[in-house]
Amino acid sequence: MTDSFAPFGVDPWWIVAIKVLFVFVLLVVLTLLAIWGERRIVARMQQRIGPNRVGPFGLLQGLVDGVKLALKEEIVPAIADRTVYWLAPVIAATAAFMAFAVIPFGPTVSMFGYQTPLQLTDFPVSVLYILAIASVGIYGIVLAGWSSGSTYALLGGLRSTAQMISYEIAMGLSFVAVFLYAGSMSTSEIVTAQERVWYAVLLLPSFLIYVTSMVGETNRAPFDLPEAEGELVGGFHTEYSSLKFALFFLAEYINMVTVSALATTLFLGGWRAPWPLSLWEGANEGYLPILWFLIKVAGFMFLFIWLRGTLPRLRYDQFMNFGWKVLIPVALLWIIIVSLARVLRTDVALSVTTSILVLGIPVALLILLALFWDALRARIRPGGPSAATGRDDVEGGSAHHAAAEFDPFAGGHPVPPLPGQVMPGATSPPPVLVATTTQERDA
Amino acid sequence: MNAAWPIVALGGLAFAFAAFSVVIAAFTGPKRFNRAKVAAYECGIEPTPQPIGGGRFPVKYYLVAMMFIIFDIELVFLYPWAVAFDQLGLFGFIAMMLFLINLIVPYLYEWRRGGLEWD
Numbered sequence: 001m002t003d004s005f006a007p008f009g010v011d012p013w014w015i016v017a018i019k020v021l022f023v024f025v026l027l028v029v030l031t032l033l034a035i036w037g038e039r040r041i042v043a044r045m046q047q048r049i050g051p052n053r054v055g056p057f058g059l060l061q062g063l064v065d066g067v068k069l070a071l072k073e074e075i076v077p078a079i080a081d082r083t084v085y086w087l088a089p090v091i092a093a094t095a096a097f098m099a100f101a102v103i104p105f106g107p108t109v110s111m112f113g114y115q116t117p118l119q120l121t122d123f124p125v126s127v128l129y130i131l132a133i134a135s136v137g138i139y140g141i142v143l144a145g146w147s148s149g150s151t152y153a154l155l156g157g158l159r160s161t162a163q164m165i166s167y168e169i170a171m172g173l174s175f176v177a178v179f180l181y182a183g184s185m186s187t188s189e190i191v192t193a194q195e196r197v198w199y200a201v202l203l204l205p206s207f208l209i210y211v212t213s214m215v216g217e218t219n220r221a222p223f224d225l226p227e228a229e230g231e232l233v234g235g236f237h238t239e240y241s242s243l244k245f246a247l248f249f250l251a252e253y254i255n256m257v258t259v260s261a262l263a264t265t266l267f268l269g270g271w272r273a274p275w276p277l278s279l280w281e282g283a284n285e286g287y288l289p290i291l292w293f294l295i296k297v298a299g300f301m302f303l304f305i306w307l308r309g310t311l312p313r314l315r316y317d318q319f320m321n322f323g324w325k326v327l328i329p330v331a332l333l334w335i336i337i338v339s340l341a342r343v344l345r346t347d348v349a350l351s352v353t354t355s356i357l358v359l360g361i362p363v364a365l366l367i368l369l370a371l372f373w374d375a376l377r378a379r380i381r382p383g384g385p386s387a388a389t390g391r392d393d394v395e396g397g398s399a400h401h402a403a404a405e406f407d408p409f410a411g412g413h414p415v416p417p418l419p420g421q422v423m424p425g426a427t428s429p430p431p432v433l434v435a436t437t438t439q440e441r442d443a
Numbered sequence: 444m445n446a447a448w449p450i451v452a453l454g455g456l457a458f459a460f461a462a463f464s465v466v467i468a469a470f471t472g473p474k475r476f477n478r479a480k481v482a483a484y485e486c487g488i489e490p491t492p493q494p495i496g497g498g499r500f501p502v503k504y505y506l507v508a509m510m511f512i513i514f515d516i517e518l519v520f521l522y523p524w525a526v527a528f529d530q531l532g533l534f535g536f537i538a539m540m541l542f543l544i545n546l547i548v549p550y551l552y553e554w555r556r557g558g559l560e561w562d
Contacts, residue, residue, distance in 0.1 A: 071472060074468050101450045161504075244465055
């Protein structure tokens with residue numbers, strides 16, 4: 001290990017115990033606050049008041065809900081695989097707590113006379129550890145869905161897993177540029193590397209990809225398809241009740257806090273004070289940075305709630321398309337651009353102006369290509385964009401002869417025509433239209 | 444003390460908390476047995492009989508899982524390369540670009556063949 005890891009793993013046992021308790025209590029309190037905050041803020045966005053009875057401003061609502069759940073009957077489905085059914089919430093909650101172990105809260109401080117960093121622990125591969133633990137958390141979900149012995153739960157678990165692993169790729173790709181610039185995978189070193197400029201500014205596309213994929217990763221609106229009530233009841237935790245359900249709930253909120261904390265650490269300078277405050281030297285010393293850290297995390301939590309209050313849920317195929325066909329290619333392209341820029345600056349030793357010029361030409365070409373992509377494709381393959389998907393034979397013949405016409409089954413789901421669009425073979429009023437289309441598809 | 448011990452401590456505490464919650468709920472809640480209550484929830488109708496051995500589910504999920512493994516292995520190669528980027532220099536850059544092209548070509552092929560369509 002290098003010298004920067006010297007402060008880790010040397011604390012006496014009681015300091016480790018204090019830090020462990022601090023992280024544990026912080027996560028539980030943040031969860032309770034997040035539940036309260038979410039309900040209050042969403043209520044305000046919907047012209048309601050929200051919970052305001054229990055404690056000042058309803059602050060104790062989350063705690064009381066937990067107590068209520070503990071006093072509820074525990075229903076275990078007769079068909080459930082008992083061992084796995086009991087184990088799944090424990091796995092989900094434990095993994096959620098453990099992921100927070102390597103998040104830095106602040107600089108080295110004096111704790112009862114000991115110099116110790118405000119961070120539980122750190123490795124040269126901390127971010128990899130977080131990704132690994134997040135993957136373990138997926139086991140909790142898939143096992144819960146599988147062991148319940150219910151169709152809804154199984155489908156919810158599968159959907160959830162497919163969604164989380166898909167968005168984990170985009171998430172992982174967005175880290176590459178950060179590691180490239182920081183030259184390290186350790187969270188504390190990444191925070192140190194952002195002393196001058198935040199990576200959210202320097203690597204904006206990475207940051208945007210991360211923020212999008214972190215919403216998908218935590219199964220939150222508008223990507224909360226595993227819990228789409230209209231389709232799957234409660235998703236993977238349909239059959240869970242009482243405190244076992246509470247543990248899944250806790251795990252979901254802790255995961256939200258963790259991805260927010262990770263975003264803060266990797267892109268927003270971690271515990272370092274934001275710009276105008278950082279001019280004051282005392283801002284980055286002592287216990288004060290915990291405050292900056294919590295403010296940044298709270299900002300991301302607000303973003304989660306805002307998204308939930310604003311956006312409707314996506315359809316599953318749209319969601320998967322977005323992950324695999326937008327986020328991943330964009331992330332790959334961005335890695336290539338960043339590494340090219342870096343190698344031009346460091347190894348080929350071009351000046352900044354020349355690098356920008358060299359990089360600008362392919363970027364401009366790509367933008368032009370994207371702008372004229374549809375026109376080019378229509379010229380190469382007459383038959384419109386739908387012909388290029390390779391599914392013409394499955395879709396029926398309508399896409400071939402009616403490129404200009406409206407295809408109600410273009411995306412695999414029937415949609416009504418918009419004003420100005422004509423249904424294929426439409427000559428008479430709507431009732432006949434449906435019959436025509438059905439015949440055509442049967443033929 | 445190894446730097447991993449604090450993680451073990453935090454994991455132990457979290458596990459104890461979760462296990463305690465799961466066990467204690469069996470004692471704190473009421474118990475009123477009802478045959479319909481322990482049946483799988485299907486909006487009130489008789490639940491579909493579950494096939495023995497878990498049954499089948501759409502093949503799309505297997506495809507997504509396989510794509511995930513391919514890209515996850517790619518990530519495992521990309522991370523050390525990114526960390527050591529400045530030491531590797533131009534050679535490392537070209538080597539990784541060749542690797543990425545090898546990966547992007549089958550990715551585009553699968554896209555084109557409709558492997559990424561979800562319907």
